[in-house]
Amino acid sequence: MDAQLIAFTGVAAGMVAMPGADFTVVVRNALISRRAGVACALGITGGLLLHTALAVAGIAAVLAAVPALFRALQLAGGAYVLYLGIRTLWSVRRPRTATGEEPTPRTPHPLRQGFVTNALNPKAPVTFLSLLPQFVPAGAPALPRTLLLALIVVALALVWFPAVALLVDRLGRWLRRPRAARTLEGVTGAALTVLGATLLLEAG
Structure with a gap:
């Protein structure tokens, strides 16, 4: 493995x-179940595969060259993340049933949720487009090298996000206690809301 590949x-x-x-x-999603967390992680990896295809095909260059298109995608992504954040915060306030358990909210499928969250991130293809060329050696064929670099990102995501889901599930005995679960759910909801609002403000 060459030095540039290690650095990348x-x-x-x-x-x-x-x-x-x-x-x-x-x-x-991992707080809901291990299966939901891993499915969401795989959805995110699928979104990265989409960005990889865009970058390698050169379509990401169009996104970078057309500000209106970038802004529209940024608005859509920000709105979706904001929606997830508000929905999560709202779920923290949901009443308990007579048995003391909280009713299960209807949420998008974790796989789809992960894919849409990543796919609607307009910064991902631009990052691919601006970063990958920096690690293509002079004189080397651009297409195979760019594809290799993009697949490294996808492979890292395929390891990292399922590992996060499994770790959260492993700590679930503590994290799913009513008070801890509500606190963590509130924190994740607030984080998503801030991230979504930030994307919308940047697009404005």
């Missing part, structure tokens, strides 16, 4: 692990 792997690992909407949505 380190940079990509930091990007993937950085807390954001993807991380928060995985934690939220």
